Amino acid sequence: MNIVKKLITRYKKFNFKENSRPEHLPIISKNRICGETINLPIALTCQPTKVCSKTCYYARDTTAIKNNLQKQTEVFYLIENNPIHAAKRISKELTGDFLRWNGGGDLTDNTVICINHLAKIRPDVNFWIVTRKPKCALKIKYSKNVYVQFSLDISSKNRLIFFMNHLEKLIQPPQWFVSYQCDKNEILPGIENSGISVLFYHNYKNNTLKPKSYCPLNDAITKNRVKTYPNGNCYTCRRCFSDESLLLKNESKLKLWAVKKPVFMEKNNNDKHIQLRLFASNEKDE
Numbered sequence: 235m236n237i238v239k240k241l242i243t244r245y246k247k248f249n250f251k252e253n254s255r256p257e258h259l260p261i262i263s264k265n266r267i268c269g270e271t272i273n274l275p276i277a278l279t280c281q282p283t284k285v286c287s288k289t290c291y292y293a294r295d296t297t298a299i300k301n302n303l304q305k306q307t308e309v310f311y312l313i314e315n316n317p318i319h320a321a322k323r324i325s326k327e328l329t330g331d332f333l334r335w336n337g338g339g340d341l342t343d344n345t346v347i348c349i350n351h352l353a354k355i356r357p358d359v360n361f362w363i364v365t366r367k368p369k370c371a372l373k374i375k376y377s378k379n380v381y382v383q384f385s386l387d388i389s390s391k392n393r394l395i396f397f398m399n400h401l402e403k404l405i406q407p408p409q410w411f412v413s414y415q416c417d418k419n420e421i422l423p424g425i426e427n428s429g430i431s432v433l434f435y436h437n438y439k440n441n442t443l444k445p446k447s448y449c450p451l452n453d454a455i456t457k458n459r460v461k462t463y464p465n466g467n468c469y470t471c472r473r474c475f476s477d478e479s480l481l482l483k484n485e486s487k488l489k490l491w492a493v494k495k496p497v498f499m500e501k502n503n504n505d506k507h508i509q510l511r512l513f514a515s516n517e518k519d520e
C-alpha cells in the first residue's frame with residue numbers, strides 16, 4: 235500500500251490556507267524519541283522513494299492528523315515566506331542542545347536558507363538535518379554544528395551517486411553521512427563494510443546482524459511503540475548529530491556499496507525452502 239500517496243490525497247482535501255505560522259504559536263514540535271523537531275508537510279516537500287512510500291511512519295502516525303498537518307503547513311509557509319525571520323523565531327524557541335530538521339517532510343531551497351542562518355546564530359546547538367533530496371543537501375553550508383543525514387533505501391542508491399559526484403565540486407562540503415532503511419525481507423551482505431553510519435531495519439525490527447552502524451532504535455521500538463524509553467532514544471545515543479556519524483562514514487566504501495545489487499530473502503511456497511535470490515534491480519526513484 236502506498237501510504238504516502240494516501241496521505242497526500244487526504245492532505246489535498248483539507249485545502250489548507252497558505253498562511254504562515256502565527257507569531258504566538260510554536261514552530262518546533264516535540265518528539266519523545268528524537269527530541270525537538272521541525273516537521274514539514276510531506277505533500278509539499280517530499281520526493282518519496284518506493285520504500286518510504288510503503289513504510290513512512292510519518293504518513294500514518296499522529297503526525298498525519300488534521301491539526302498536525304495544519305501546523306506543518308503553517309511552518310512551511312513561514313519558512314517559504316521569510317526564511318531568515320523563521321530562523322530567528324526557531325532560535326528563540328529552542329530549549330535543547332540539538333534540533334532535528336525534518337522529523338517529517340524534506341528540504342526546500344528556502345528551508346536551506348533558514349538552516350544556514352540558524353546554524354550561524356546558534357553555534358551552541360547541533361543541527362541534525364535528515365533529507366532524501368541531494369540537490370538541496372548540496373546547498374547546505376559547511377558548519378561544524380550541522381550534520382546532514384542523507385537517507386537512503388534500496389530504490390534510491392542512485393541519489394547517493396549523484397550526491398557524491400557533485401560534492402566533489404564543492405570547496406567546503408557540509409558534514410554528511412548516510413543512513414539506510416531496509417526494505418521488507420532485504421538482507422545485507424557486506425553491510426558492515428559499506429561505509430554507512432546508521433542502519434534501520436524494516437519496521438525497526440531488531441536483528442542479530444548488528445554492524446557498528448546499527449541504530450539502537452531497532453532494539454527499542456516494537457510495532458512503533460518505544461519499549462525501552464528513555465534508554466532507546468536519540469537523546470542518549472546522539473550519533474546522528476555528532477562526529478560519531480562522520481567517523482563511521484567511509485566514502486570509498488560508500489561508492490562501491492552504492493552500485494551493489496540488493497539481496498532479498500524469499501519464501502518459496504512450493505517446497506517451503508527459504509531461498510536467497512539476487513534481484514537485478516533496475517528500480518528507479520519515483
Ligand code: SF4
Pocket residue numbers: 268432448449450451466467468471472473474475
Ligand atoms: S543512531 Fe542514535 S541518534 Fe541516530 S536515529 Fe538512531 S538512536 Fe537516534
